[in-house]
Amino acid sequence: SSASTCTAGSGAAAEAVAPDPAVQVEADESVAADEPVAADEPAADDAPRADEAAEATEAGGPGAVDEGAGAPAAEEPAPRGPAAPGYDEAEREAVHRLMRDRRDIRNGFRPDPIPHEVLLRVLEAAHTAPSVGHSQPWDFVIIRSEETRTRVHELAQRQREVYAQSLPRARAKQFRELKIEAILDTPVNIVVTADPTRGGRHTLGRHTQPQMAPYSSALAVENLWLAARAEGLGVGWVSFFDERELVCSLDLPDHLEVVAYLCVGYVDEFPEEPELARAGWSKRRPLSWVVHEESYGRRALPGAEPHDLLAETLAEIRPLDARALGEAWERQKRMTKPAGALGALEILAAQLCGLSRTCPPPVPEPAAVAIFAGDHGVHARGVSPWPREVTAQMVQNFLAGGAVCNAFATQVGAEVCVVDVGVAADLPPGDGLLPRKVRPGTDDFTVGPAMTREEAVRALEVGIETARDLVSAGNRALLTGEMGIANTTVAAALTAVWTGADPAEVTGRGTGVDDAGHAHKVDVVRRALEFHRPDPTDPLGVVAAVGGLEHAALAGFILGGASLRVPVILDGVSAGAAALIARAIAPEAVSVCVAGHRSAEPGHMAALAALGLRPLVDLDLRLGEGTGALLALPVVQSAARALREVATFDAAGITDKN
Numbered sequence: 001s002s003a004s005t006c007t008a009g010s011g012a013a014a015e016a017v018a019p020d021p022a023v024q025v026e027a028d029e030s031v032a033a034d035e036p037v038a039a040d041e042p043a044a045d046d047a048p049r050a051d052e053a054a055e056a057t058e059a060g061g062p063g064a065v066d067e068g069a070g071a072p073a074a075e076e077p078a079p080r081g082p083a084a085p086g087y088d089e090a091e092r093e094a095v096h097r098l099m100r101d102r103r104d105i106r107n108g109f110r111p112d113p114i115p116h117e118v119l120l121r122v123l124e125a126a127h128t129a130p131s132v133g134h135s136q137p138w139d140f141v142i143i144r145s146e147e148t149r150t151r152v153h154e155l156a157q158r159q160r161e162v163y164a165q166s167l168p169r170a171r172a173k174q175f176r177e178l179k180i181e182a183i184l185d186t187p188v189n190i191v192v193t194a195d196p197t198r199g200g201r202h203t204l205g206r207h208t209q210p211q212m213a214p215y216s217s218a219l220a221v222e223n224l225w226l227a228a229r230a231e232g233l234g235v236g237w238v239s240f241f242d243e244r245e246l247v248c249s250l251d252l253p254d255h256l257e258v259v260a261y262l263c264v265g266y267v268d269e270f271p272e273e274p275e276l277a278r279a280g281w282s283k284r285r286p287l288s289w290v291v292h293e294e295s296y297g298r299r300a301l302p303g304a305e306p307h308d309l310l311a312e313t314l315a316e317i318r319p320l321d322a323r324a325l326g327e328a329w330e331r332q333k334r335m336t337k338p339a340g341a342l343g344a345l346e347i348l349a350a351q352l353c354g355l356s357r358t359c360p361p362p363v364p365e366p367a368a369v370a371i372f373a374g375d376h377g378v379h380a381r382g383v384s385p386w387p388r389e390v391t392a393q394m395v396q397n398f399l400a401g402g403a404v405c406n407a408f409a410t411q412v413g414a415e416v417c418v419v420d421v422g423v424a425a426d427l428p429p430g431d432g433l434l435p436r437k438v439r440p441g442t443d444d445f446t447v448g449p450a451m452t453r454e455e456a457v458r459a460l461e462v463g464i465e466t467a468r469d470l471v472s473a474g475n476r477a478l479l480t481g482e483m484g485i486a487n488t489t490v491a492a493a494l495t496a497v498w499t500g501a502d503p504a505e506v507t508g509r510g511t512g513v514d515d516a517g518h519a520h521k522v523d524v525v526r527r528a529l530e531f532h533r534p535d536p537t538d539p540l541g542v543v544a545a546v547g548g549l550e551h552a553a554l555a556g557f558i559l560g561g562a563s564l565r566v567p568v569i570l571d572g573v574s575a576g577a578a579a580l581i582a583r584a585i586a587p588e589a590v591s592v593c594v595a596g597h598r599s600a601e602p603g604h605m606a607a608l609a610a611l612g613l614r615p616l617v618d619l620d621l622r623l624g625e626g627t628g629a630l631l632a633l634p635v636v637q638s639a640a641r642a643l644r645e646v647a648t649f650d651a652a653g654i655t656d657k658n
């Protein structure tokens with residue numbers, strides 16, 4: 001099925017509820033007959049007072065009258081009174097300040113007891129939360145006993161270990177420094193539950209979405225959290241539990257769900273930033289990324305013009321910072337080593353400074369490799385000895401941890417994330433899989449365009465959003481990976497467009513075609529280019545004509561990395577082709593690229609030469625999946641670490657050559 005398939009219940013059910021037009025008319029009439037004549041007119045008791053109306057008019061509120069409009073015509077309905085007033089500015093600011101100042105607290109709790117009246121106010125706030133069908137499904141279990149807290153603490157410790165084991169090495173190192181609960185440091189713990197049976201079987205709204213019961217309890221938690229902040233009480237939410245284990249350990253009735261386990265107490269301070277952001281674990285996402293006008297993807301803040309993601313990303317791409325670059329070269333001259341002795345690593349270290357605008361730069365870890373997967377219509381031309389299904393099968397292999405990229409990622413401590421941008425099969429949901437299919441494979445570009453321009457843009461956007469997600473999640477290096485049977489044919493076509501090379505020079509053997517197969521592959525690329533005559537100054541046109549969905553997404557990934565100023569380590573020939581696309585869209589984007597390795601595919605060196613990039617690793621790899629980029633990661637990290645940790649001659653008291 002295609003990416004945009006919607007299923008609204010079964011066909012039979014849809015038929016059963018489809019309205020009969022005749023019945024509809026009758027029903028409408030009966031509703032109209034029952035309605036009061038002037039439903040809009042406020043009843044006498046509700047009529048706004050004159051002073052309220054005047055206030056609203058002055059403030060230009062919804063009740064304000066446009067003076068130029070003149071008196072309403074006699075037959076027009078009487079104007080509505082002013083809308084119900086909001087809070088005055090000071091009160092409004094207090095509410096917003098409370099929401100800004102609320103923090104999840106795990107450090108700096110004090111043992112001071114919480115007075116009963118304070119805790120009561122906090123619980124009353126929680127109890128005024130909205131709830132599905134007004135079912136008020138929450139209960140609050142107050143835990144003070146040290147014995148119970150110790151038992152719960154042990155459960156959390158165990159889950160902490162399980163989670164730590166599941167992390168890539170760089171993440172695990174960061175996680176070790178994080179405190180994730182304050183169960184034993186707080187005088188009061190509060191368990192917030194949801195009772196999914198409360199209100200009986202007809203609870204309004206819950207019949208369609210049973211999860212509305214725990215959602216309602218979560219709203220009670222937010223009320224509690226805000227009220228606690230206003231009292232100067234810190235709250236830390238702990239979710240490191242097997243929920244059933246916790247129910248059992250707390251001897252709760254079996255039908256209850258634990259929604260939250262909260263640690264509550266007075267604190268030394270409320271940090272201004274989330275603790276995870278301060279620790280570099282995550283970053284706050286801007287509001288403009290998440291507000292969509294009318295349809296998903298049409299991003300716009302209220303009152304602003306909708307912006308397109310690609311244009312917004314391009315507007316944020318800036319050159320390397322000249323001051324930080326200068327400082328890097330200056331410092332490298334003073335480091336305790338002969339000038340230039342670190343060769344290409346010195347150029348790389350300076351690039352990292354220019355990107356991060358600091359010298360020395362942060363070590364680019366944690367890192368994540370995004371493997372964009374897609375299929376290709378040109379596979380039908382016999383350009384690969386492998387069946388197309390292998391793309392989907394390899395995706396499953398990546399997710400199961402059985403591929404070379406997984407082994408290398410484990411070795412270098414990176415996260416593997418797989419993005420289905422165009423696999424020609426329905427993939428089951430899986431941990432680590434981002435389902436972002438633009439379409440199930442491209443069309444055969446020897447007989448028509450591979451995709452539409454609009455699809456090319458959507459694939460680019462998938463790459464941009466993946467970069468945003470991985471960087472917001474705290475990654476400081478992005479690695480490109482890709483999977484798509486027949487995608488070296490596509491890479492060859494793209495590379496030929498921007499290098500001007502003959503297809504014979506940039507078309508390789510991919511997953512292993514023989515001489516005859518290779519000659520045929522060259523011919524396929526040549527025919528496609530003759531057919532489309534793609535214009536290199538129209539990058540989206542080129543991608544639509546002879547591109548691949550994963551190549552477009554990789555280009556977006558590079559552009560996204562460039563806009564966020566995070567180094568992007570390129571893998572092989574498909575990444576090289578994608579970097580050519582990115583450069584054609586935004587020349588400055590190349591400044592974030594690091595060529596991870598030199599692929600055995602001939603098109604790769606042609607692309608790197610055109611991009612002016614020097615590969616770090618040269619081991620005749622021709623696998624893809626991000627393997628070359630992963631091998632290069634420690635080299636990139638070493639370049640940054642050298643700048644951070646190597647002493648200077650003056651600091652170490654060592655005499656320089658001169």
Ligand SMILES: Cc1cc2nc3c(=O)[nH]c(=O)nc-3n(C[C@H](O)[C@H](O)[C@H](O)COP(=O)(O)O)c2cc1C
Nearest residue numbers: 102103104106179180181237238239240274275276
């Ligand atoms: C549903 C939920 C579960 C959470 N679980 C934990 C947790 O187990 N451990 C922890 O340290 N923080 C936990 N937090 C706190 C978040 O890490 C925190 O809200 C986030 O980092 C933003 O920080 P802020 O709340 O200070 O703005 C949880 C928050 C929520 C909403």
